[in-house]
Amino acid sequence: MAAEHAVDRDLVQRIRDEVIKELRESGALAREVDAGIGRAIARQRAEAQRRPQQEEQAEAKNVRPVDPARDHIYGNPTAKVSLIEYSDFECPFCKRFHQTAKQLVDESGGQVNWVYRHFPLGFHNPAAQREAEATECAAELGGNDAFWKYSDLVFEATPSNGKGVPPEQLTPLATKIGLNSKQFKSCLDSGRHSARVQEDFVEGTDIGITGTPGNILRNNETGKVLSRAGARPIEHLKAAVAELLR
Template structure:
């Protein structure tokens, strides 16, 4: 399966925009596998450096009751150029994703409670999450995390060694 649509400047991107490896993750902030994989991504970024461009797309699953609000919260924080700090905070505090915690995290990142609550009601942030989710469905996502490496669905093991072995020939 191919990534649909391809990465654009509307995506959340970390790393070198001209990197030879483009890694897209569809993730859910309440998914325990995504939380484990968060640390694999950090190590991939560390080892691959400027050879890696990492993109995160939201794919909140219905089985996780706090995942949708967590995803919307990251989109709200993106308005303040704080998507990645919020993304990291949510994975590092995955057991604490209730709305009150989301407000606290936003405040820690410099967005006051009133502003966060006002922004959270703005439908455009939920629409962005929905757009990510729909792109995941079109791309063949059937669980989280799901990875696409250079626009192709990665079907291998989700260990650091397996992903590095897959990527090295692409460098």
């Protein structure tokens, strides 16, 4: 009986060797090994991405709640969900996302508003900082609507990536939306909104924002948040809103 088992094991080993040889010669073995390595790498990458996302989500919970007295809000001020964007006027992705965010609010039936907070990246300065301060001057002189109208014009006018709207053209942009040119220039030259812009930047850094657009969607009733960094397509944003409203 023991000899019979030994013969069986020998037979199995010979068959295994022959199969492996055939697979090796046909290239099937190499392909399967490569596929296995690919699957292992994919799992490692997915795990590596999951960890930063989890950390990002944890930090996003500390985002400052929307404050109508301070924040620039597009849409219904009492909406259930806010898209809080930390943005840079010289960021080409922010320029593209600007219309996406507006569309999200316009199609939400009053359930979503959009909050703009400044996050001028260092390599886009001085243009990004200067343009952010200019939008604050527009808000000072013309209120919330003026902020959004002026922001639209800045994004339309800038070539992006730090090239910026020429400083001498910032005041003429303000006159296009009916602001007093002398008052606007005086405000911008004073630099009095520099601290406000930097407050937003520091606040964003403290909650894990590292690039733009840095987006956090927040249910203003429950406090639940979802981090959605980058110029996401509107379908992704609508899915996040639906999740927050469930």
